[in-house]
Amino acid sequence: MxxxxxxxxxxxxxxxxxxxxxxxxxxxxxxxxxxPHLRVALVEAQDDVGQGTSKxxxxxxxxxxxxxxxxLEARLVREGSRLLAAYAAESGIPVEPVGALLVAWDxxxxxxxxxxxxxxxxxxxxxxxxxxADELYAREPHLGPGALGxxxxxxxxxxxxxxxxxxxxxxxxxxxxxxxxxTQVTAVSRRDGIHTLTTSRGPLHTRHLVNAAGLHAxxxxxxLGHRAFTVTxxxxxxxxxxxxxxxxxxxxxxxxxTALGKGVLVAPTVYGNVLLGPTAEDLDDRTAxxxxxxxxxxxxxxxxxxxxxxxxxxxTAVYAGLRAATEHDDYRISAHPGQAYVTVGGIRSTGLTASxxxxxxxxxLLGDAGLxxxxxxxxxxxxMPNLGAAFPRPYQQGSHVVVCHCEHVTLGEIxxxxxxxxxxxxxxxxxxxxRAGAGRCQGFHCGATVRxxxxxxxxx
Numbered sequence: 001m002x003x004x005x006x007x008x009x010x011x012x013x014x015x016x017x018x019x020x021x022x023x024x025x026x027x028x029x030x031x032x033x034x035x036p037h038l039r040v041a042l043v044e045a046q047d048d049v050g051q052g053t054s055k056x057x058x059x060x061x062x063x064x065x066x067x068x069x070x071x072l073e074a075r076l077v078r079e080g081s082r083l084l085a086a087y088a089a090e091s092g093i094p095v096e097p098v099g100a101l102l103v104a105w106d107x108x109x110x111x112x113x114x115x116x117x118x119x120x121x122x123x124x125x126x127x128x129x130x131x132x133a134d135e136l137y138a139r140e141p142h143l144g145p146g147a148l149g150x151x152x153x154x155x156x157x158x159x160x161x162x163x164x165x166x167x168x169x170x171x172x173x174x175x176x177x178x179x180x181x182x183t184q185v186t187a188v189s190r191r192d193g194i195h196t197l198t199t200s201r202g203p204l205h206t207r208h209l210v211n212a213a214g215l216h217a218x219x220x221x222x223x224l225g226h227r228a229f230t231v232t233x234x235x236x237x238x239x240x241x242x243x244x245x246x247x248x249x250x251x252x253x254x255x256x257x258t259a260l261g262k263g264v265l266v267a268p269t270v271y272g273n274v275l276l277g278p279t280a281e282d283l284d285d286r287t288a289x290x291x292x293x294x295x296x297x298x299x300x301x302x303x304x305x306x307x308x309x310x311x312x313x314x315x316t317a318v319y320a321g322l323r324a325a326t327e328h329d330d331y332r333i334s335a336h337p338g339q340a341y342v343t344v345g346g347i348r349s350t351g352l353t354a355s356x357x358x359x360x361x362x363x364x365l366l367g368d369a370g371l372x373x374x375x376x377x378x379x380x381x382x383x384m385p386n387l388g389a390a391f392p393r394p395y396q397q398g399s400h401v402v403v404c405h406c407e408h409v410t411l412g413e414i415x416x417x418x419x420x421x422x423x424x425x426x427x428x429x430x431x432x433x434x435r436a437g438a439g440r441c442q443g444f445h446c447g448a449t450v451r452x453x454x455x456x457x458x459x460x
Contacts, residue, residue: 001173001174001421002173002178002179003173003178003179003181003421003422004178004179004180004181005047005180005181005182005425006182006201007201008201008202009180009183009199009201009202009203009204010178010204011205012039012205013039013194013205013206013207014039014040014041014178014204014205014206014207015038015039015040015206015207015208015371016032016038016039016040016041016206016207016208016209016210016366016371017040017041017042017043017195017197017204017206017208017209017210018032018040018041018042018043018210018212019043019185019197019209019210019211019212019213019220020043020044020052020211020212020213020214020216020217021042021043021044021049021050021051021165021169021179021181022049022050022051022052022053022054022165022212022214022351023050023054023161023164023165023168023351023352023355024054024212024214024344024347024351024354024355024358024359025042025044025210025212025213025214025344026042026049026050026165026168026169026172026355027168027355027356027358027359028210028212028344028358028359028362028363029042029168029169029172029177029179030168030169030171030172030175030177030359030379031356031359031360031362031363032172032177032363032366033171033172033174033175033176033177033379034175034376034377034378034379035372035373035374035375035376035377036175036176036377037372037374037375038371038372039178040172040176040177040178041177041178041179041180041204041206042169042172042177042178042179042180043179043180043183043185043197043199043204044179044180044181044182044183045182045183045184045185045200045216046181046182047181047182047425047426047429048181048422048424048425048426048428048429049165049166049169049179049181049422050161050162050165050166050169050432052214052215052321052322053214053215053321053322053323053324053349053351054161054162054165054351054352055161055162055165055321055432056236056238056289056319056320056321056322057161057236057321057323057349057352058236058238058265058267058275058277058278058349059158059159059160059161059267059269059270059275059352060156060157060158060159060252060267060352060353061081061084061085061088061095061156061157061158061159061352061353062077062081062156062350062353063077063078063081063120063123063125063153063155063156064077064078064081064123064124064125064350064353065116065119065120065123065125065128065153065155065156066116066119066120066123066257066262067123067350068329068330069119069122069123071329071330071331072330072331072333072361073330073331073350073354074123075357076331076354076357076358076361077350077353077354077357078123078124078125079354079356079357079360080353080354080355080356080357080358081155081353081354083356083357084159084164084352084353084355084356085157087167087356088159088164090381091163091167091381091382091383091384092163092383092384092385092386093159093160093163093164093167093384094159094160094163094270094386094387094388094390094391095157095158095159095160095270096157096158096159096268096270096388096390097154097155097156097157098156098157098158098250098251098252098268099152099153099154099155099156099251099252100152100153100156100251100252100253100254101131101136101139101140101150101151101152101153101251101252101253101254102116102150102151102153102254102255102256103136103143103147103149103150103253103254103255103256103306104147104148104149104150104151104256105146105147105148105255105256105305106148107148109148109256110148110149112256113130113149113150113151113256114130116128116151116256116257117129117130117151120153125153125155127153127154127155128151128152128153128154129151129152130149130150130151130152131149131150131151131152132149133147133148133149136149136150139250139251140249140250140251140253142248142249142307142308142309142310143253143306143307144304144305144306144307144308146305156252158252158267158268158269158270159270159352160270160271160387160388161352162387162432162433163384163385163387164352164355166384166422166432166433167382167384168355169422170382170384170420170421170422171379171380171382173421173422174379174380174382174421175379175380179422180201180204181425182200182201183199183200183201183204184199184200185197185198185199185213185220185223186198186199186200187223188209188220188223188224190339193207193340194206194207195207195208195209195340195341197209207340208340208341208342208366208369208371209224209339209340209341209342210341210342210344210362210366211224211341211342211343211344211345212344212347214324214347215231215233215286215322215324216231216286217229217231217324217332217343217344217345217346218230218231218326218345219231221343221345224336224339224341224343226336226343228332228334228343228345229326229327229328229332229345229346230326230327231286231324231325231326231345231346232282232283232325232326232327233282233283233284233285233286233288233322233323233324233325234280234281234282234283234322234323234324234325234348235279235280235281235282235283235288235289235295235320235321235322235323236277236278236279236280236281236320236321236322236323236349237277237278237279237281237291237292237295237296237299237318237319237320238275238276238277238278238299238318238319238320238321239275239276239277239296239299239300239303239315239317239318240269240273240274240275240315240316240317240318240319241273241274241275241276241310241313241314241315241316242273242313242314242315242316242440243271243272243273243316243389243439243440244313244314245273245274245310245313245314246268246272246273246274246389248274248307248309248310248313249266249267249268249274249307249310250268252265252266252267252268253265253266253267253306253307263302264276264277264278264279264298264299264302264303264306265277265278266303266306266307266310270387270388270389270390271387271388271389271407271435271438272389272390273316274310274313276299276300276302276303276310277299278320278321279295279298279299281295282325283322286322288320288322289319289320289321289322290320291318291319291320295320296318314440316438316439316440316442317438317442323348323349324345324346324347324348325346325348326345326346328346330346331344331345331346331347331354331358332344332345332346333345333358333361333362333365335365335366335368335369336369337368337369337370340369340370340371342362342365342366342369344358344362385413385416385417385433385434387434387435393408394410394412394413395408395409395410396408400412403436403446403449403450403453404434404435404436404437404438404439404443404445404446404450405439405445405446406438406439406440406441406445406446407434407435407436407437407438407439409434409435409436409446411453413434413436414430414434414436414450414453415453415457417430417433417434418430418453418454418457419457420433423457424454427450427451427454430450430454431443436450437450
């Protein structure tokens with residue numbers, strides 16, 4: 001098992017290199033690990049897996065009911081939803097099938113619900129149903145006044161996005177994939193059937209190349225001579241409310257989509273919090289993950305109509321993520337067999353749901369381009385530590401020393417994370433793996449102890 005974050009890279013060529021260790025890149029590397037005769041690398045510009053869009057999203061496992069029928073995205077989201085639900089059950093990733101309600105607040109939105117139901121059927125989602133106002137308020141008694149009805153989508157679920165990415169990458173590394181962190185690709189050349197990637201840690205050589213670079217996928221694509229799409233960072237700001245707000249909402253509350261987008265939602269999380277967001281702001285800066293007063297004010301305004309009592313609850317955190325939006329309405333996944341290269345671009349907020357299906361699709365494209373995919377094997381299952389509030393946690397099972405009392409994180413959980421196959425290289429990474437410091441006090445009480453444990457483990 002090889003995980004590196006510094007020093008020179010191996011000189012011998014890899015059979016396949018995947019650039020970008022987000023949820024999609026990690027899923028592709030995991031799928032390639034099923035072919036043990038291949039030498040595979042997963043490279044990531046930052047110091048941990050899942051550091052981009054994969055760590056800052058709405059954490060929803062979609063059914064794909066509202067995708068554009070007939071698109072590649074619609075097919076892969078539909079397939080990926082089933083695959084990820086099964087994988088999560090096997091791997092201990094918390095998933096809760098809470099269902100979604102598309103709430104109609106005026107006559108125009110109410111009239112749109114039947115078309116949305118028919119669209120869902122075209123996307124192989126056959127269990128939606130329209131609710132009148134009385135039934136809607138019986139299901140969601142804290143909903144703001146004035147709602148006229150809703151479309152119920154029972155298959156929509158909430159999931160832990162951090163555990164998902166980490167599970168894929170862990171399985172990949174245990175299956176023989178080399179994970180190279182802090183490895184930013186700045187140039188690419190190809191000679192005699194070998195790509196040479198110029199990186200921040202020196203050259204890396206590979207026969208086949210997969211571009212899963214997320215917000216930077218178009219930049220890497222241009223280095224290979226292609227201009228099929230341009231990424232426009234779309235910032236989504238979100239507000240996280242304290243666990244005490246959890247009793248206010250039972251479903252994912254979605255707006256009826258418009259031409260401007262899907263809008264602001266209110267949703268429970270598997271951690272017991274409540275999310276409000278996201279905004280949708282197209283930017284030029286691919287690093288602009290800061291929250292803004294204007295964005296948060298907009299969210300509060302929207303939230304006041306959807307769930308008025310939510311605004312009286314304590315805010316635990318705010319965060320923002322950037323989605324890799326493009327000028328196209330579909331994923332930009334394409335093979336370039338003459339270059340032994342596959343582009344995986346334009347994977348927006350549905351990438352988490354579709355990740356396993358994308359991985360299978362991309363691996364098939366590599367096979368069509370000449371990669372030897374003979375004799376795939378089943379990988380050894382992984383079992384992720386549970387972060388979900390609805391499932392048994394270590395602090396409930398016997399005598400454990402609790403370090404983070406807000407999130408009930410035990411000493412054993414922190415030690416296990418620090419000794420894992422892919423350990424955190426910073427306190428934010430440890431927080432994503434354990435929830436330590438992510439509660440209402442934001443590490444005020446446990447921060448010093450957590451840092452001491454981290455430093456004692458020899459982490460930088």
